[in-house]
Amino acid sequence: MRGRFEEIEMSFRDPVEGEEPPIALDNGRLARPYEFVTTLYGQPVYGEADPTPLLAPFFVLFFAMMLSDAGYGIVLSTLTGFILWKFKPAGGIGRLMKILFTGGLCTIVVGLFTAGILGIDARLFPGWLRQFSLINPLEEPMTMLYISFLMGVVHILFGMGIRMIAHFKAGMFAEAVLDDLVWILFIIVLAPLGFVGILGGDAPARLVDLCGKCAMGLAAVVFLTGGRRH
Secondary structure (H helix, E strand, O other): OOOOOOOOOOOOOOOOOOOOOOOOOOOOOOOHHHHHHHHHHOOOOOOOOOOHHHHHHHHHHHHHHHHOOHHHHHHHHHHHHHHHHHOOOOHHHHHHHHHHHHHHHHHHHHHHHOOOOOOOOHHHOOHHHHOOOOOOOOOOHHHHHHHHHHHHHHHHHHHHHHHHHHHHHOOOHHHHHHHHHHHHHHHHHHHHHHHHHOOOOOOOHHHHHHHHHHHHHHHHHHHHHOOOOO
């Protein structure tokens, strides 16, 4: 509006009851590009926390794990880096390019750790490059499956923990305990059972038995309190 009007007057007020004010996300330089992802699913309503800084690390890490090839990461980060440097795109396109650039860099790291470089056999890597390989998914598929399973559980627990904190801050203590904390504990005790029963992993028998009993007790709490609002 600069240059169009000699005088501008701005006034501010709190929203009245029942009114939904417009939402503007405001994040730091590192998290700002991931507002593109947040808005794909809908912006938070007034009074809710902005999930962008919380989803950004998981998004870029899972993106890198899906590609898991350092060669692709180099191509992706080089191409998007050139576009950002040469054309300086703004708006949604600019944010998408920054997400892909960061994802490409993270993919390089994950690709080196998982012996993934353009599909080349890891045994053909020079010695200095092989030392970065911590796991080869082609030779150790179950180990990679265990890692993915663990990261998925951590991701779910993290999201439920954030919701529990939001409920506590809003004074919704029953929801925080019965809808969030109980479910968090339920998933934690189910994880060893899933690791052994579904993934075929190995765990102490006493631990599995204890987790089974705790899971049954927590499942009863979920069943008995799940419909309390109806």
